[in-house]
Amino acid sequence: MVTIRDVAKESGVSVATVSYVLNNGPRAVRPETRERVVSTMRRLNYHPNAVARSLVRKRTHMMGILVGDEQSEIVNNNYYAGVLAGVFAGARQRGYNITFFTAASTDKDIEHHIRAQRPDAMLMIAPRLGQDLPKRLKSVGVPLGVVGAGDSYEDDAAICVDVDNRAGMRLGMQHLWERGHRKIVYAIGDPNQESTQVRRMVFEQVLREWGVEPSEHDFIAHSFHKEVVYTAVEQRLQQASLPTAIFAGNDGIALATLQAARDLGRRVPEDIAVIGYDDWPIASSMTPGLTTIRQPMHEIGEAVVQGLANLIEKKSVKAETRVKRFPPTLIIRDST
Amino acid sequence: MVTIRDVAKESGVSVATVSYVLNNGPRAVRPETRERVVSTMRRLNYHPNAVARSLVRKRTHMMGILVGDEQSEIVNNNYYAGVLAGVFAGARQRGYNITFFTAASTDKDIEHHIRAQRPDAMLMIAPRLGQDLPKRLKSVGVPLGVVGAGDSYEDDAAICVDVDNRAGMRLGMQHLWERGHRKIVYAIGDPNQESTQVRRMVFEQVLREWGVEPSEHDFIAHSFHKEVVYTAVEQRLQQASLPTAIFAGNDGIALATLQAARDLGRRVPEDIAVIGYDDWPIASSMTPGLTTIRQPMHEIGEAVVQGLANLIEKKSVKAETRVKRFPPTLIIRDST
DNA sequence: CTGAAAGCGCTTACAG
DNA sequence: CTGAAAGCGCTTACAG
Incomplete structure (x- = not known):
């Protein structure tokens, strides 16, 4: 590997000078000198060692x-x-x-x-x-x-x-309301995520604004794992007091939800509506195409x-x- | 930041010794000395600078x-x-x-x-x-x-x-054969990928073994972009001489293929069978669940x-x- | 405008 | 078993 010292020697200047042309400063270099250095750098195929640079600059980029x-x-x-x-x-x-x-x-x-x-x-x-x-x-x-x-x-x-997330959750809830949904279940994600917490809060808040008292029964899954979601949705859709819509914690949860609904022979959105969150690239390719809240990831x-x-x-x-x-x-x- | 020099001074030894305990060699250090060094390293909360290390060792890990x-x-x-x-x-x-x-x-x-x-x-x-x-x-x-x-x-x-890839392609073709498919279209990916080339070759080879002469007409899409694939499949499924199966270059292509078939009202696999390649995590969640060639990614x-x-x-x-x-x-x- | 030298924080022959 | 010193490849005050 060719080093700054090689370039200096070959150009007949000091390593300092080479360094200054390398970095375009902070000190000026006479144009002819710079020319000469630049051309020998090219000729020797010199590439400054980023590791050495990091060491002295205390910046690794x-x-x-x-x-x-x-x-x-x-x-x-x-x-x-x-x-x-x-x-x-x-x-x-x-x-x-x-x-x-x-x-x-x-x-x-x-x-x-x-x-x-x-x-x-x-x-x-x-x-x-x-x-x-x-x-x-x-x-x-x-x-x-x-x-x-x-x-x-x-x-x-x-x-x-x-x-x-507050706005996103409200966007989704309002959409469901406009579509006539009053009985909504939230297939919620991992409680260890902030987004899960916030969205849950807003969900409950909106329900109250609708005059509905939220209950633990309105939340299922509590996980992002598709198997867990699938089972939870499957069970919920076979209980009494069916929801008309499921709000999914993200599009992955929505996918598993669609799958469970399909396997139970429920039509989406006629029997049960599903809305997701994120807008993954595959959202538009799901069956049916998924309504969702897009995040500008x-x-x-x-x-x-x-x-x-x-x-x-x-x-x-x-x-x-x-x-x-x-x-x-x-x-x-x-x-x- | 505390350096090796600080640790040496504080322990009353040379930096060399600190270095040797740090690296467990290559030279031996008297147990008591090592003890002392280790404890001051802990006390000073010393962490060796990987950048400096990389510079001398010429290895960045x-x-x-x-x-x-x-x-x-x-x-x-x-x-x-x-x-x-x-x-x-x-x-x-x-x-x-x-x-x-x-x-x-x-x-x-x-x-x-x-x-x-x-x-x-x-x-x-x-x-x-x-x-x-x-x-x-x-x-x-x-x-x-x-x-x-x-x-x-x-x-x-x-x-x-x-x-x-040869084995994978044969696995898929054989499966289609066993399911009774003789007229197969390959929704193939970007020709600039090696896998595309090899699989195309094997596809043609198998067709010939079946006594069918492959033609340019058997290949559609030539891209991994879902919009391109969608359009290609849509067109192909509306032409005369329909295939009974589509082999997709990967599961992303398969997804777009399923989508196009669905939008045309074709039943999968009754009207048209679809097989993918890769086995993406979502393959099992597609509608219908996707048959595919798994790669151990x-x-x-x-x-x-x-x-x-x-x-x-x-x-x-x-x-x-x-x-x-x-x-x-x-x-x-x-x-x- | 430029060079000689110190220093960044390590490793490792060299010498004892 | 251990220390003093050179060196990795750069940057940047210091001095002219």
Whole structure:
């Protein structure tokens, strides 16, 4: 590998000078000298070693994401994947790489890993509630960007981006109301997610506004696993006092719901309406096409990275960009 | 940040000694000394700087993946995502991080980026054919692992892992034959993918074995985009000389195919049978449940990383592990 | 406008 | 068993 020293020697200048042409400053270099250096860099096929650079600059141009024991999110959760695509796009614009830290499992391990690797920032996508990692990161001094956790980590995260879940839930409920639905069951996701909590709250709130007192019976599944959802829907649809609509916690839950309804011979939306949340790419291909609440996953992913990049580079960020909420959209298809 | 020097001073030893206890060798340290060093490391909350380490060791413990202008694969291609999950699992086992290089677009950029970042290896998942990146990487000296490209990059890649596509295609064709299908259309994917090429070849071969001369008319779509597939299937199903079955290039194509058939009022499998390829997590949730050829995506992802790790660490790899083919499985559901 | 030198935080021969 | 020192490949004050 050719180093800065080789280029210096070959150009008859000092390594300092080579460095200054490499970085376009901060000190000026005489045009002829710069020319000469540039051409020998090209001739020797020189590429500055980013590792050495990181060491002295104390900046790795890398943002980290943790990947746990099971990496099922990437495969089974299109929200996660959609946000990730946005994260990559944002990282590309700002010149960051995205590193998945695989090695760690306990919070302590993770802290160790991060202190060792020196990412410029860390990212959490749809984290579970009640983790103390954000606090640890804060003490380590690595800025944290959190996506899809509402304001639950607002104190310890530098950037919080999410969809406006209250608005999204109301959008869906209002749509069901307009379609004449009064008896609605919520096939709700993992209670350990902030979004689940908020949406549940709004669901109950809206029910009360309709003059209906919500009960535990209105919630089923409590999980994102398709098998669990399938069974829960199957059971609920065979009990007395049938709902006319099911609100699904996300489009994955909606898919399992459609499947259970189909297997029971129920027509959607005639016998039972189904509405999802997220608008996964496959939503329009479901049978029937799924009505759902769209989250701008790509924009959300881009936004965290932009926010973090601003923070890293400008050392500060406007208060109104620290916490960002994107508006959801109601996408009406054939399932309601 | 506390450094090795702080620990040395605080323990009354040299930095060399601290380094040797840190790495458990290669030189022995007196037990009492080691004890003392370990405890001050803990007390000072010391975490060795991986960047500095990488600089001297010339090993980053990182494998890189390129992400292009559009990152749609992660969202729309469950094969890619499934392999990725396996890659993460393998990386975790062997102590590597996975970095997505976002910055580059041209091959030259990419080479530059890689020379700068110094990944221990690079990974390509389902790459398009005819790229010269593999050759460039070879000249850079970074080992390359290729997944899902058959043997097309065998000369320049260090590790090639894939499913046995010939076997997979035969499995599907034989199943269709047994179900009585003689007139089959192949909704084929992007011709720029090795898998597409191989499967097409086997498709034609099997047809000839059946005594049927394949024609251009037997292939439709030539793309992985669902809109393109939808339109192609829609048109084909309204022409004369209807097929009794459609073989889809992957499960995404199969989904769009099912959708088109449904919208035309065709019953699956009664009017038209559909078989997919890959076995995405949603395959069982389609309407009807999709018969498909399963690829062990997770194992494939793990295998590349294991192969590369062996290469990096042992400097060599057995010839039989350099190229690896996993057997596919026929998963029979309700669409055939 | 430019060079010589210190330093980033480690590892590892060299010498005892 | 251990320390002093060189070196990995850069950046950036310091001095001219």
